[in-house]
Structure formats: structure tokens, C-alpha cells
Amino acid sequence: MIEFENVTKVYPNGTLALDGVDLKINDGEFVFIVGSSGAGKSTLMKLLLREEKVTSGTIKVDEFDLSCMSNYKVPYYRRQLGVVFQDFRLFQNKTVFENISFVMRAIGETNSRIRKRVPAILNIVGLQDKMKCYPRELSGGEQQRVALARALANNPGIIIADEPTGNLDPELSFDMMNLLRRINRSKNKTVVVITHEKNLVDHFQERVIRLEDGKMVEDRVGGMFE
């Protein structure tokens, strides 16, 4: 469960990015976060990742209280989360297999576990045949699926995606969103998707949270994005 209580974020330069946000996302929910540019969507994600600290208010994720978490605990907290970025952030000099094994090794998984798990995850995103390819040998849609596989590798309960379809054409965007929702449904993972794409939000009819100028102005189920 993700719980924001009266969360305010002011950046050191004085920008008020989030202003008194109250928000609750239950386990296994699928949520779109929408809003115009500069509304505070990425800030919300950075707070959730504990890349930034709240200025005031509290954020709780499962048993973790982010507002008073000591630094040494942050890595263990982050293992609850899988992140997908608009620009994929894959290692160009590593194969698909290595890109995924890298994040498993980073939290101390054994080689034997890695060898078993990577093909299984690639299977979920439909890329079991591309294991030995380098990112440049894949299409944008495939690269984003590798990024999603990488986010799933350590089996986090929550997937956060910041504009995951921002660099994909409409059809691939649709596939990507479908995949995210399938993972939400079949693996019972909480999925939070930040997006600009009205037609996608409208199509999927999920919960939509709208931010404007750092404030939460809308929270409802069923799309109809403006």
C-alpha cells in the first residue's frame, strides 16, 4: 500500500512542485497519473523512489515510512519497487540477458538463480528469443519491454513507470500498456503509470489521478481524461 498524507515538496530553488497531496493506492491497483507538463508527476515518482525527500507530510509504502527513513535502509526499501523510464536506460554494451542479470546481481542474487529467472522474466514480456541481442538490435517497443523485464527481475510488489510510452509509436504504446496491465492482473502487482496519452488512459478505463500545479485535482475511475 502506498499512502501520501499532505505531502509537500519544495525544491531547494524554491519551486513548489507538490502542494499538500493526499493519496492512497492499494495493493494490486492500476493507477494512471496524468497532468500537464510541470504539474509534479515526476516529482511524485522521485519522492516515491526516495530520490528526493518530502518537505512536509508523510509517505508510507507497506511497512516503510519514507519521511523518516535512514539512508542505510533506502536500498532495501527500493527493492519493493521496479522502475521503468521513458528513455529505457538500458546498457548498450550489455546483452538483454546481461542487462537483466545486472540488476539481480546488484542485490546479491546467485548465478544459478539468475540463470533460471532471466529466461522466465523474458518469457513474460515475450522476448525469450532475444536474450543474446544487444539493445541496438531491438525495436523501441522491444527495448522498453526489456526495461520492464529488468524492473520485474527482482520481483518487486510495485511497478512505477514514468512516461513508459513516451518514445513509442501509438501501436507499440498500446501493447506496452497492455503488458503492464497484464502484469498487474496476473502477478497482482501495483502499477503506477505516469502518462500524457489521453487515448490510452481513456481506453483502459482505470483509476486516474490528475495533478495540476502540484495539487491533486482529480481522482476517479474510468478515464475521460479532460
Place this chain on the structure above:
Amino acid sequence: MRRYSIMYFISQSIKGLWRNGVMTLASIIVLMSCLVIMGSFSLIVMNLNTNLDSLGDMNEIVAFIDPEKSAEEVDSIRKAVEKYDNIKNLEFISPEEALEQEKQKYEGEYSYFFEGITSDIYPATLVITYQDNAKVETLKYDLEHTEGIYKVTCHADIAETLETVKTGIIYIFVWFLAVLFVVSVFVIINTIKLAVFGRRQEISVMRYVGATNWFIMLPFILEGVWIGLLSSGIAYFIEMSIYKFIAGVVATDYQMFTLVPFGTVQLPILLSFIGIGVVTGIIGSSISLRKNLKA
């Protein structure tokens, strides 16, 4: 820590060294020079110390006898002094001998200078070498208070000169070394910074998936350790070669000087090289990682 992750850290850190080979090389050269200079300096001081003891033998005191004294009086003074404590050897130089010595010294160009000069202007002297350096002041006091001796000089005090030289060397080298170590740490800081920069994308992804600071930092710390180990190894071999070469020269051309055999110092040198090298490497990499250790 499990074995596979030890292998992971080792391979990561070695890859890192290769990736910025030029900086690695620079770090190794600077740290190695530092160690060689430090080692040479310690060896010089060590050898000065052992040789200082034997150089004590060369110390001498010269006592000048009042020229007014007659030959018999001079002879009795000499007999009296011979009985003093701490005397190893006593040599009497008469005015005539003194003149002869001076003439020989300035033979040739300045020999006209001695024309018409008689031995009268030279006092008779007693040149005394003593046994115990520590008791030299007592001996000097006794001589100064001997009837018929008007002046006493502690002549050619080589030990004291060397003692001063040694202090000077220590002083210069300590400063020099301090500067060199700062330079070494600085170069290592920059090497590791570059290594971190080269892997910033990997580090960023590792952070997002929840790798601990230690997991992220250890390969870089290990890079510092390798730099330290390589530097100390190379420095050891250079030091050994230099020392053996010098020992060879000394053995043939400067036999009065005895060198400590390399065998008796090799272990302390190797261990302190490794210790200092590794600690410097770790300090350098830790400083450059300090900023990154925040979450």
C-alpha cells in the same frame, strides 16, 4: 560474503583498472615513486646510524701546549695526559713536525710563503683519539685544566656533522614525502572519480534497484587496493635493485662504509610498502567516493 560476490567485486575492480589505464598508470607511478623515495630515505638513515657508531673512532681532540714551556716540561705534560681516562691513542706533534706538515700541505704554488718561517710560531700539540664518545666532555675539561695546555679543540667531529646531516635529511625528506603522499592521494582520487564517472549509468541503475552502498562502492575501493598493491610490488623491486647496486659499489670502492645487508631489511620494507600503498589507495578511493555514499 558469498564467494561468487567476492569474484564479482574482484573482476569488476580489475575491469575498472583496465578501463582507465592511463590514470591507473599515473597513480601507480606516483605512488610507487613515493614508496621508493620513502624506502631509500629509511635505508639511508638506517645505514647512517650503523656507521655512526664506528665513525666515533675517528674523533680526535687536539691540545695545544704553551710555547713558553721547555722540552722537559712538554715531556712531563705529555706523560701526565697519557694517564688520563678514556684515551685511546696519543700523538705528539712537535713545532718542527707541524711546520713540515704545513709546508707539505701548501707545497708548490704557495711554498714561497714559508720562506724565512721557523718552527717557533707553531705550538707543540697533542692529538688524542678517545674511546668513549659519551665521556669526551670530561676529557676535554681535564685537558683544559692541565697546567701548560692553553687551548683544546674538539677537532673534526665527524660524528656530530653526520648527526646534523642526518637530522637535515630527515627534515627534508619528511616534508618531501608528505607532499608526495598528498599528490598520490590526489591522483588516486581522480582516478577513482573517473572510474565512477565511467560507470555512472550502472551506478544509477544499481541505486534504483536497491543495491547497497557497499555493493556499489566496493569495486572502486578495491581498485584503490590494487593500485596500492601494484605500486608497492614494483617499488619493492626497484628499491631492491637500487640497494643491491649501491651495496656493490660501496663494497668495492668505499670499504670504510659498511652497509646493512638487504636480507635483514627486506621483510620490513616489503610489508611497510604494502601497508602504506594499500592504505593510500583506500584513502584515495574513499575520499573520492564520500560524496557518492549518500543515498
